[in-house]
Amino acid sequence: MSQKYYYITSPIYYVNDKPHIGHFYTTLACDVIARFKRLDGYKVIFSTGTDEHGQKIEQKAKSLDLSPQQMVDDLSQYFAELFKNMNFTNDIFMRTTNKDHIKNIEYIWQQLEAKGFIYKGSYEGYYSVSDEAFYTESELITKNGNLVAASSGSLVEKIQEESYFFSLSKFQDKLLEYYSKNPDFIAPKSRYNEVVSFVKSGLKDLSVSRIRITWGIKVPSDPSHVIYVWLDALSNYLSALGDLSENSANFKNYWPADLHMIGKDILRFHAVYWPAFLMALDLPLPKKIFAHGWWTNEGEKISKSKGNIIDPVPVVEKYGIDEFKYFLLKEIPFGNDGDYSEESLINRINNELANDYGNLCQRSLSIIIKNFNGKLVKPSNFNQSEQNLLEISGNNLLNMCRNYIDKQDFSNYIENIWSIIRDLNSYINKTAPWTLIKNNNLADANNVLYVIIEVLRRISILLAPVMPISTNNILNQLNCDEEVRSFTSINTPLNEYNVVAPSPVFTKHVNEKIIQP
Ligand code: MSP
Numbered sequence: 292m293s294q295k296y297y298y299i300t301s302p303i304y305y306v307n308d309k310p311h312i313g314h315f316y317t318t319l320a321c322d323v324i325a326r327f328k329r330l331d332g333y334k335v336i337f338s339t340g341t342d343e344h345g346q347k348i349e350q351k352a353k354s355l356d357l358s359p360q361q362m363v364d365d366l367s368q369y370f371a372e373l374f375k376n377m378n379f380t381n382d383i384f385m386r387t388t389n390k391d392h393i394k395n396i397e398y399i400w401q402q403l404e405a406k407g408f409i410y411k412g413s414y415e416g417y418y419s420v421s422d423e424a425f426y427t428e429s430e431l432i433t434k435n436g437n438l439v440a441a442s443s444g445s446l447v448e449k450i451q452e453e454s455y456f457f458s459l460s461k462f463q464d465k466l467l468e469y470y471s472k473n474p475d476f477i478a479p480k481s482r483y484n485e486v487v488s489f490v491k492s493g494l495k496d497l498s499v500s501r502i503r504i505t506w507g508i509k510v511p512s513d514p515s516h517v518i519y520v521w522l523d524a525l526s527n528y529l530s531a532l533g534d535l536s537e538n539s540a541n542f543k544n545y546w547p548a549d550l551h552m553i554g555k556d557i558l559r560f561h562a563v564y565w566p567a568f569l570m571a572l573d574l575p576l577p578k579k580i581f582a583h584g585w586w587t588n589e590g591e592k593i594s595k596s597k598g599n600i601i602d603p604v605p606v607v608e609k610y611g612i613d614e615f616k617y618f619l620l621k622e623i624p625f626g627n628d629g630d631y632s633e634e635s636l637i638n639r640i641n642n643e644l645a646n647d648y649g650n651l652c653q654r655s656l657s658i659i660i661k662n663f664n665g666k667l668v669k670p671s672n673f674n675q676s677e678q679n680l681l682e683i684s685g686n687n688l689l690n691m692c693r694n695y696i697d698k699q700d701f702s703n704y705i706e707n708i709w710s711i712i713r714d715l716n717s718y719i720n721k722t723a724p725w726t727l728i729k730n731n732n733l734a735d736a737n738n739v740l741y742v743i744i745e746v747l748r749r750i751s752i753l754l755a756p757v758m759p760i761s762t763n764n765i766l767n768q769l770n771c772d773e774e775v776r777s778f779t780s781i782n783t784p785l786n787e788y789n790v791v792a793p794s795p796v797f798t799k800h801v802n803e804k805i806i807q808p
Contacts, residue, residue: 294334294544295332295333295334296333296334296335296336296544296545297325297328297333297334297335297336297545297549298335298336298338298532298545298546298547298548298549298550299321299324299325299328299335299336299337299338299548299549299550299552300321300337300338300339300528300531300548300550300551300552301317301318301320301321301337301338301339301381301552301553302317302339302342302552302553302554302557303339303340303341303342303385303387303524303527304339304340304341304342304370305341305342305345305347305348306341306342306343306348306362306363306366306367306370307347307348307351307362307366308351308366308595309366309369309602310369310370310373310602310603311593311600311601311602311603312586312593312600312601312602312603312619312631313554313585313586313593314370315377315603315619316554316583316586316619317552317553317554317583318339318374318377318379318381319377319379319616319619319620320552320583320620320625320699320701321337321339321379321381321550321552322337322379322380322381322756323616323620323696323701323756323757324337324550324552324696324699324756325337325380325381325382326380326755326756326759327692327693327696327756328696329380330752330755330756330777330778331693331778332778334544335382336382336383336531336532336541336545337380337381337382337383338381338382338383338384338385338527338528338531339374339379339381339383339384339385340367340370340383340384340385340386340387340527340531341363341366341367341370341371341384341385341386341387342387342520342524342527343359343363343367343386343387343388344387344388344506344507344508344517344520344523344524345423345504345506345507345520345523346420346423346501346503346504346506346520347420347421347423347520348362348363348506349504349505349506350420352506359506360388363386363388367386370384371384373603373604377603377607377612378612378759378760383531385527385530385531387508387523387524387527389530391530391533391534392526392527392530393508394534395526395529395530395534395535395536396508396518396522396523396526396530397508397511398535398536399522399526399529399535399568399572400510400511400518400522401511402572403457403568403571403572404512406571406572406573407458408457408458408461408571409455409456409457409458409499410455410456410458411453411454411455411456412453412454412455412456412496413451413452413453413454414450414451414452414453414454414456414498415450415451416428416449416450416498417430417431417438417440417447417448417449417450418447418448418450419440419443419445419446419447419448420446420448421443421445421446422440422443422445422556423520423521424440424443424521424560425497425498426440426447427495430442431447442556443556450503452501452502452503453502453516454498454499454500454501454502454516455498455499455500455510455513455516456496456497456498456499457496457497457499457522457567457568457571458496458571459494459495459496459497459563459564459567460493460494460495460496462494462566462567462570462571463490463493463494465567465570466490466494466563466566466567466570467487467490467491469566469570469576470483470486470487470490471487475579476562476576476578476579476580477558477562477579477580477582478579478580478581478582478626478698478699479581479582479626482555482558482562482582482626485558486558486559486562486563489559489563490563494563497519497564498519499518499519499522500513500516500517500518500519501516501517501519502515502516502517504517505517507520507523508523521560521564522564522568525560525561525564525565525568526568528548528551528565528577529542529546529574532545532546546574546575547574547575547576547577547578548577548578549577549578549579550577550578550579550580550581550699551565551577551579551580551581552581552583552699553580553581553582553583554582554583554584554585555582555583555584555585556585557582558580558582561580561582562580562582565577581625581626581699582626583625583626583699584623584625584626584627584628584629585628585629586601586628586629586630586631587628587629587630587631588600588601588630588631589630589631589632589633590630590632601631603615606636610636610637610640610800611640611761611797611798612760613757613758613759613760613761614636614639614640614644614797615636616757616758617639617640617643617644617705617757617758618635618636618639618640620701620702620704620705620757621639621643621701621702621705621706622635622639622702623702624700624702624703625699625700625701625702626699633802634802637800637801637802638802640797640798640799640800641799641800643709644761644797645795645797645798645799647709647712647713647716648712648750648797649795649796649797651712651715651716651719651743651747652747652765652768652793652796653793653795654719655719655740655743655744655747656744656768656769656790656791656792656793657792657793658724658725658728658736658740659740659744659788659790660790660791660792660793662728662733662736663733663736663737663740665770665788665789665790665791665792666787666788666789666790667737667740667741667744667787667788667790668737668741668786668787669741669784669785669786669787670737670738670741670742673738673742674738676718677738677739677742680711680714680715680718680742680746681742681745681746681784683711683714684711684746684749684750684781685749685781685782686781686782688707688708688711688749688753688781689753689778689781689782691707692704692707692708692753695707696756701757705754705757708750708753708754711746711750712750715743715746715747718739718742718743719739719743722735722739724736724739724740727739741788744769744788744790745784745785745788747765747769748766748769748771748775748785749781751765751766751769752766752776752777752778752780752781753781755776761796761797764796765796767791768790768791768792768793768794768796769788769790770788770789770790770791771785
């Protein structure tokens with residue numbers, strides 16, 4: 292079979308502050324998909340990184356009395372380390388201050404210029420430093436006496452300056468045609484509709500250079516201008532694959548990207564500007580853009596001024612990395628907004644992870660160790676309910692999981708697996724292997740426990756993309772070799788098990804608020 296490739300990207304993050312739940316969430320979503328695809332036989336590139344140029348970074352460095360370079364070096368390192376510590380498996384960590392990326396951006400600019408899509412003019416309008424975005428008057432509202440962007444609530448300032456423009460307006464019809472021919476290009480559907488109506492309302496040419504700032508990549512033919520940070524940042528998705536002027540192997544295998552995972556606030560840049568840039572460059576468009584929702588904190592919008600930013604580090608220190616990942620993906624349908632609450636996190640850990648899953652492993656393994664010296668053999672015949680359990684947890688389940696992963700539907704992906712965990716719990720309670728043992732019916736007890744362990748093996752393999760540490764731990768306790776931790780092994784019951792003494796994988800918590808957000 293020919294090799295399958297998969298390229299997934301997270302946004303690259305502004306390094307004007309430390310990472311928070313939002314950065315963690317987007318990267319997590321990518322990580323789960325990347326891990327799933329690797330297990331499913333794909334060669335994967337998962338790229339993430341940091342967005343290091345622009346006025347926002349320049350201003351922040353100034354306020355800290357640091358050079359921008361110093362600040363971005365420090366913070367970028369912090370992001371890279373956090374991702375490693377959180378066990379994310381990004382293959383690439385892009386930095387836009389990297390010289391190969393800068394070379395690519397210069398090349399892109401020259402291409403756009405040579406193809407006649409760049410011209411010099413003057414920009415008069417509004418700019419939000421916080422969003423690094425241009426707004427027209429109709430997109431603004433007044434809030435507490437200040438002009439802010441209606442979509443983000445960010446302050447804007449009026450600017451009038453010489454600028455280079457990209458002929459975005461030329462792409463309006465092409466974009467609309469593309470959206471209508473590719474209804475899955477933007478997900479969820481509500482976001483697709485939002486983009487289509489924005490483009491239908493008319494596209495103006497886009498200012499793509501700034502003269503009042505210096506922290507950026509200079510326009511090659513006119514170094515008094517720096518290239519607009521979003522043109523620089525979006526192109527990182529190409530730079531992650533190598534030098535654009537050469538048609539590298541990575542580029543041939545991995546472009547167009549399979550999925551750009553983003554948050555809903557940066558949809559317009561990805562679903563309008565980016566495809567137009569790519570069309571102008573005669574490059575194929577990414578296959579899909581998924582815009583997820585935003586988290587609030589205990590019902591409140593997260594903001595620096597409110598001081599309620601959720602730092603993932605203390606949360607995972609207290610509750611565990613996998614536990615937090617599980618919570619974020621299970622708590623809300625992916626694509627919707629969600630509310631973080633410590634109470635809800637604790638409930639999920641206690642009820643779903645510790646009780647449903649962890650405790651089932653614990654109690655089954657303890658019985659096996661105590662009564663079978665850890666050893667179980669595959670029954671020569673399975674009764675109807677055993678057969679059912681094996682059937683629903685084999686390739687059927689794998690296919691359903693694949694389907695949900697391809698729809699970026701994490702909550703149903705997990706729920707699907709959980710319904711089998713619940714079935715297993717009913718099954719152990721109904722068959723009561725402890726009673727079978729007491730009555731000296733060791734053969735039936737072996738069969739019941741075998742099926743439970745076999746299904747737990749499959750479920751743990753399928754949950755590994757979400758909870759790699761805990762599932763690895765469980766598969767170690769089941770004493771599974773590497774080759775029976777693969778997707779290809781899911782449908783085939785093992786001949787025997789020789790499990791080891793269990794130790795708890797998930798810890799229960801009492802509901803007291805120690806971490807103040
Ligand atoms: N640098 C740009 C992206 C350039 S990509 C070519 C940027 N960076 S960011 O650091 O501000 O934000 C990155 C991501 O964090 C976005 O996808 C955004 O949606 C996400 N989140 C920020 N706050 C969030 C929440 N409160 N909840 C969920 N995600 C949120 O934008």
